[in-house]
Amino acid sequence: MLLSDAMEDEEKWLAEGIAGIQHNAFYMHRALDANNLREALKYSAQLLSELRTSRLSPHKYYELYMRAFDELRKLEMFFKEEERHGCSVMDLYELVQHAGNILPRLYLLCTVGSVYIKSKEAPAKDVLKDLVEMCRAVQHPIRGLFLRSYLAQISRDKLPDIGSDYEGDGDTVMDAVEFVLQNFSEMNKLWVRMELQCLYYIHFGDPELRPSFGLSGLQGPARVRDKMEKERNELRDLVGKNLHVLSQIEGIDLDLYKETVLPRVLEQVVNCKDELAQYYLMDCLIQVFPDEYHLQTLETLLGACPQLQPTVDIKTVLSQLMERLSSYAASSPEVLPEFLQVEAFAKLSNAIGKVIETQGDMPIVGSITLYVSLLTFTLRVHPDRLDYVDQVLGLCVKKLANKPKLEDSRATKQVVALLSAPLEKYSDIVTSLTLSNYPRVMDHLDNGTNKIMAMVIIQSIMMNHAYVSSADKVEVLFELIKGLIKDLEGDSDDEFDEEDFNEEQNSVSRVIHVLYNDDPEEMLKIICTVRKHIMAGGPRRLPFTIPPLVFSALKLIRRLQNQDGDAAGEDNPATPRKIFQLLNQMIKCSSLGLEGWAETIEALSYVPSPELALRLYLQCAEAANDCDLEPVAYEFFTQAFVLYEEEIADSKAQVTAIHLIIGTLQRTNVFGVENRDTLTHKATGYSAKLLKKPDQCRAVYACSHLFWVDDQDGIKDGERVLLCLKRALRIANAAQQMASVARGSSGPVTLFVEILNKYLYYFEKGNPQITSAAIQGLIELIKTEMQSDTVTPDQTSDAFFACTLRYIQFQKQKGGAMGEKFDTIKV
């Protein structure tokens, strides 16, 4: 039989059942209207007979049940009236027992029972006890469960609860509890028995034990079992509803819960030894009773967990419990003492340990999920107890110990969650850094995840604008993010992704900027610690990591420079001189990518960045200059020149480099004559040796500034300025000749105009070597050049020249000393 056919049949049976109910209800209504009790009872019993079907699945049966349920409400109202009309409810209670079939009889009995209790003609507890006992007569699981849930519903507002109408006369809340507990136990037994019945059906084929319809005898046992499980699962709320009713009983205070309710419910849960029931009922128990009860009975509740079947998903149960408790803790600060008083953390931690121990084959992801829940719990409930957090991490380390790196991606995800939780909680990253087990957990991650986690840590630091302010903490931090700092064992080059790599390294550079302490000595320690770590990063990482560290060190130097310099004495390790020594070594590394691991590096792709190193040297030289450390500054310049000579080969890079050198050197005033001469000589020398003539020309005239520093004590060597400019002119001439051979280049005129501007600058600044005659000559030269046929007209240089002339004109008209000076120049 096909499944769809089976479903169609089920619809048909449901429709028949509904028709049966409607038919009998019609006559029942007529009887009710006619005040005919006997007829009413007859038709209501026939109506209820429809519930005797074994053909419907729980869902469909529920639909049928609801129809009957609604009809019974009308009957109930009639009974109430009947009572008023004279027939005593006691008589009614007897009368309905004449119904032929047991199921209709019991439904009717329950209905009358409800009226009976309401009439208060008999003690509620006696009626309830009678009903709950009588219901034993129905042992078919689905029918029995629905019948008992009917009993639970109609008795719901008639329990001898404290403060209810039915309290007193010897009826106590205990009677209410007993009644519900008994009904609960019976229902749970019926529910669990379905499982056994299913097995019987499979093995002996007894049609009366057939789970429900929608199945034919032709379906295989596995199929039958699956369907059975599904149907059992659908019925779960009928059983769980009893716990809801219990939780709504007003009189159940903590003591009663602790002494009676909880132990009895747990006894039922543990003893039924049924996986589905145990999981579901534990969940219910946790959800329906209030948090303070759980807190005060944690030991009992948790004690039941290891006694459950090993296949029960306890981790979800416990997670939900902890989730609830932490929300409770968050609800009000007043409840926190309760948590401390009952040592909630220790108890939970213990219970989790036991569960993991008992459920030996729980996959690793299960254990870690439990730890994540425990961690979330402690972070929310005891944010001040870092030792708890560390304990949880420690438990996790223990669980992961002796295991190879995690390969289960779900487990990895959980570990990441575990590690991320403290970061999210404590905006001050430093807090997490004090957790000794943190790095040990990280060690269990595979390299890829380790890097992801390291990025999470860095992002957390950046997001919180937190400073890491001691060398010790920096040490821990770099240990945590080591996956980004150096190649890890097992890192393979095949998976190298440049974009990811660059992003990671940029993050590392960013984090270096937030390592900071006001105390220079500690700051130096921090710098040394970082240096130690990043030096292991290999040539691919150094270009990213060295610059921020150099700047961090330079910042420190600037800070010291504003203090008393070396006044602190030789004992003080944080002197600019010492820091410079460090810097020197560091930059050497970034330029050469060596020092210490030259051998290992050759195997890797070799990424030197001499241009970067040169810039850093110049930065350092400038800082040394500001600190008045001549030899140090000289050393840095020397390094820069060495790099220039040996490593910078590209002509464009050379042009940039030489201009950087000239610029820096120009601003440097620390040098004595001899050192200065050496350096300026070298700079001019290299300028004149650049590959292209225009580049040579420009570098050389830029060099003129090395001899004329426009401040009070600055060097003013007019003669050498002139020498530079003349040399630049010669080069411009040569360039022009070369161009006219090659034709079409308009460059040289621009060069002449640029030189003219330099002349004007020095002329204005009062360099005696620059005369108006020389300027006059240069102007004539440019004019002649421009008129010559060999030069292709060029708008830019024409405009430039015109502007220059206009400037001269302007100066002339300005009058005063400057006007007089310019007066001699004829335009």
Added chain:
Amino acid sequence: MASRRRMLLKVIILGDSGVGKTSLMNQYVNRKFSNQYKATIGADFLTKEVQFEDRLFTLQIWDTAGQERFQSLGVAFYRGADCCVLVHDVNVMKSFDSLNNWREEFLIQASPADPENFPFVVLGNKVDVDGGNSRVVSEKKAKAWCASKGNIPYFETSAKEGLNVEAAFECIARNALKNEPEEEIYLPDTIDVANARQQKSSGCEC
């Protein structure tokens, strides 16, 4: 015959987990309130007698599980409802956003004959919390939604303080009463079918 049917008014309370459905019902029926959160399992109802225009009615108020996992048997009990109460927590936006789903789900499952005019009432509960400071669903917003769904009556309630609970349920009851019941008119084709329908169940006589 219809009069007996009209004495019972069936009301269903729907809404997300934790919005206070059980508390509202308990406050209205028993005048009791507990701050403790207790989940509801399955469907549960309480009844209350109300009097209108000299007639006595029984209000059957169905409280439901907000958590889906505690609604394993489905919602067959929606059938025959006379009014549906949609509850949200004014301090939780998500619970307000869910109202639409609850409403649509109800209309699909209960399939009333005239879904356009089926009576709903919306309650914005927990207005007492934190003196109203943690409130995120404004009265205006709630009312706008109610207006867009065919002028659903709206009440701001506090089950804890009993604020507006009585008024809200009175409105609920009146609207339930206005709802025209769908009598499934049943006419028996033959007179003696009743006896013919006996031998359906197999097996024993229980």
